[in-house]
Amino acid sequence: MAKPENRTAVEDYLKVIFSLGEWQEETVSNAAVAARLGVSTSSVSEMARKLADSGLVAHKRYGGMRLTDEGLEQALRMVRRHRLVETFLVRSLGYSWDEVHDDAEVLEHAVSTLMVDRMDDQLGRPWRDPHGDPIPTPDGVLHQPAAEPLAASTAGERRFVARIDDDDPALLRWFADTGIAVDAEVVVRERKPFGGATRLEVTPPGAAAGVTHEVELGAQAVAALLVSLEPASPDPLNDKGCHYVGCRHIGVPRVSEKNR
């Protein structure tokens, strides 16, 4: 029987460090990683040293840590796996978008590169997952849309839902019920003060023009939405393959086998 070669701990740490580091601009605190992974800070200290020894993170004692280029590359590879798996489960196996995250969390450590390639082929090289999160390219570049929290929008502004936090399945189901999905057009009608509700006029994606309805979102729902000023373009906008204007590129492009 083939041995699983358990790298799942390292892989999970890299993913968390990546996502906590504001896409690796900032240094990440020990405590934040511990909270996200649900482990103790002493465990994080130990792993930080191991990752530093392997050259995956830069770690200053009593300071935080930050991914090295090598660590970033591996983190992006895991993000790609996670999001491709989620997309596959939804599009090819009939999962709903609230069911995929936990399964993907396990599968991302188990799928071979062959399987990743086959899923990618079958899905037609998707560029984002069911929640709008961009899928890093095979050569390790993440196209980061210029999206900001819905909380930053004020009454009267029109936005497009770009990404939806997939942490809470119940919230995702509620969003589905209310027509809030990736690419939905939303106009902020009212923002009640002091953490009050936000009223939106929602045009679900693909709806006939003018088919809108109103939705009232609580703070938790608002926090789960990232919106962009301009809609996503189904086709790439330029030769870099960007689907959003003002898209940032994260990661050191890996030289593919062919180009070497």
Added chain:
Amino acid sequence: MAKPENRTAVEDYLKVIFSLGEWQEETVSNAAVAARLGVSTSSVSEMARKLADSGLVAHKRYGGMRLTDEGLEQALRMVRRHRLVETFLVRSLGYSWDEVHDDAEVLEHAVSTLMVDRMDDQLGRPWRDPHGDPIPTPDGVLHQPAAEPLAASTAGERRFVARIDDDDPALLRWFADTGIAVDAEVVVRERKPFGGATRLEVTPPGAAAGVTHEVELGAQAVAALLVSLEPASPDPLNDKGCHYVGCRHIGVPRVSEKNR
């Protein structure tokens, strides 16, 4: 991040004990398990005690071990996962039959029951995998075809390929080239003595009647083939869902959720 809940070691041991135990009729030796898993016999001794403590195997000190009903049920669940995953990789992701085994060996420990169900649905409830190995039913019964080693057939006898050992990818590719596949009809032309070659007349599955060719198999190739006297029936033969005459049923049928 969800924790992987590493039960892969236990799962692999159960599978091996199952397959070595002639479908759990006999007691399995420590050394055989060690050889199959590529671990030392002392590791097997330790695991044997743990499995016995969990009630998954019956283990007599210095004697062999044998699966309990509970252990058999779990082993069959793993076999089902392995073979369904292989079938899925071939039919839905374009793997060839020599590529699937190693990937399935990892994935079988990672797929959720939801994913197993969805794959099963999408594949139309397959009853055997790409190598002809029967897939245990969801309620834990394995329909074991009455197949015997090709080595037991003598010149002049006609057989149908029922199962092909998937251990050696190179051998599988060679079989594919020579038209030997599950459901192929073979007539033994000659058996050379002293471990010599076996000459077969092969009718590949689905070939027009009379389209045959000759193949000469070495001992290793012969050992990889299980053949049956009568062809498999694509549709179930009876209300038990058997696809072969003389099919044996292994495993204690689990009462499904609905029937309880």
Added chain:
DNA sequence: GATAGAAGTTAGGCATGCCGAACTCCGAGA
């Protein structure tokens, strides 16, 4: 029936990854 060697077990260790408890650093406020 004795006995050597094979088969199985136990003991002691290593590696990973986690924990709580105790210690150390560091910087913000007095």
Added chain:
DNA sequence: TCTCGGAGTTCGGCATGCCTAACTTCTATC
């Protein structure tokens, strides 16, 4: 500048699962 509390680290332990080496048991043969 001093200090104190929170963040970070180290330490000893636990659990898995594997190993080698030494030991025990079983049995096949004489």
